[in-house]
Amino acid sequence: xxxxKLKFFELKAKRNHRFIVFKIDEQIQQVTVEKVGxxxxxxxxxxNSLPANECRYAVFxxxxxxxxxxxxxxxxxxxxAPDTSRVRSxxxxxxxxxxxxxxxxxxxxxxxxxxxxxxxxxxxxxxxx
Numbered sequence: 001x002x003x004x005k006l007k008f009f010e011l012k013a014k015r016n017h018r019f020i021v022f023k024i025d026e027q028i029q030q031v032t033v034e035k036v037g038x039x040x041x042x043x044x045x046x047x048n049s050l051p052a053n054e055c056r057y058a059v060f061x062x063x064x065x066x067x068x069x070x071x072x073x074x075x076x077x078x079x080x081a082p083d084t085s086r087v088r089s090x091x092x093x094x095x096x097x098x099x100x101x102x103x104x105x106x107x108x109x110x111x112x113x114x115x116x117x118x119x120x121x122x123x124x125x126x127x128x129x
Contacts, residue, residue, distance in 0.1 A: 001030065001031060001103065003032070003033055004020075004022060004031055004032070004033055004100075004103070004104075005103055005104065007020050007033050007036060008020065008059060008104045008106070011059060011061055011075070012061075012075060012106045015039060015061065016039070017036050017037060017038065017039065017061070018037040018038060018039050018040070018041045018042075018045075018046065018060070018061055019036070019037040019041065019045075019046040019049070019058060019059060019060040019061065020033060020035070020036050020037070020058065020059050021033075021034045021035040021036075021046075021049050021050065021056050021057075021058045022034060022056060022057040022058065022059075022100075023056055023057075024055075024057075024092055024093060024096065026089075026092065031057065031096070031100055034056070035049050037049065043060070043062075043121050043124065046058070046060055047116060047119070050080050051082075052082060052084065053082055053084035053085050054082070054085050054089065055079075055080060055081045055082070055085045055089045055090055055092075055093040056080045056093075057077070057078070057079060057080070057093070057097065057100060057101075058077075058078045058080060059075055059076065059077055059078070059104065059107065060075070060076045060078065060124075061073055061074075061075055061076075062074050062075075062076055062124055062125075062128050064125060064128050064129065066129065067129075072128075074108045074109055074128045075106055075107055075108050075109070076107075076108070076109045076110070076111055076124065076127070076128075077101055077104065077107040077109070077110045077111070078110075078111045078112075078113060078119060079093065079094075079097050079110070079111070079112045079113070080113055080119075081093055081094070081112070081113070081114055082114055082115060083114050083115060109127050109128065111123070111124070111127065
């Protein structure tokens with residue numbers, strides 16, 4: 001858990017990462033860091049990092065420009081639970097989500113997605129503004 005919080009702090013405060021994908025290791029009942037995306041990586045790089053049929057948590061630092069032409073960013077927490085993932089896995093991720101999210105201080109938008117269309121770039125942009 002400590003490494004998860006540390007990576008999140010690096011993303012939030014230092015902007016060292018574009019995104020982080022977290023995985024629950026069911027053997028040890030712990031959330032671990034599975035993948036970290038560099039600041040140059042895109043939203044497509046991020047979505048391609050999520051397995052098609054396994055649950056994950058992720059945070060994504062989304063940069064955007066407001067209508068007043070102001071540069072902003074928002075940190076998204078995404079609970080990825082594809083329909084094709086195992087029922088037990090969905091239950092484990094669902095039951096520990098709130099506790100895990102509370103540990104990451106600074107999340108601004110939460111999104112739940114069961115398929116890629118529910119977390120398209122348009123939806124992210126719409127939720128950010």
